[in-house]
Amino acid sequence: MYKKIVGLVLAGAMILGGCAMTKEEAGTATGAVAGGVLGSTIGDGSGQIAATFVGAVLGALVGQEIGRSLDHVDELHAQHVLEYNRVDETTRWVNPDAGSQVAMTPTQAYQGSSGAYCREFQTDVTVGGNREQAYGTACRQADGSWRIIH
DSSP, rough: HHHHHHHHHHHHHHHHOOOSSSSHHHHHHHHHHHHHHHHTSSSSSSHHHHHHHHHHHHHHHHHTTTTOOOOOOHHHHHHHHHHHHHTTTTTEEETTTEEEEEEEEEEEEEEEETTTTTHHHHHHHHEEEEEEEEEEEEOOOSSSSSSEEO
16 A cells, blocks of 8 residues: 555656756655645545545645646646647546556636636546546646646
């Protein structure tokens, strides 16, 4: 069970935070690990795994204030999905470095109050046979890239 929890935390960190090579990346990865560790203290069994993943995702988002950088492969896929997929159109990929399978689906598109185009999305991550879901919102930046806002 411990190996699965650690794998799940690391997958969440890789998807949302990348390898901790710079100060920006370290903030996201540290947030993901800390959130995952805190989440792992909640519940037991599959509930504990879900709490660990949610903790990792939330921790990564908090760490995002320091800086966020996705694993290059995941970032390219996520940017493409957010830019080109229609609502409810899923794209799947495998990240062998993170040991994860990812499916990302935009669930809603809208123009925010600031005028930026935003998309809500669902991400399914499978690590070691365990599937977890995360939800978020990303908005297009002035340079055309997408940034997760929550």
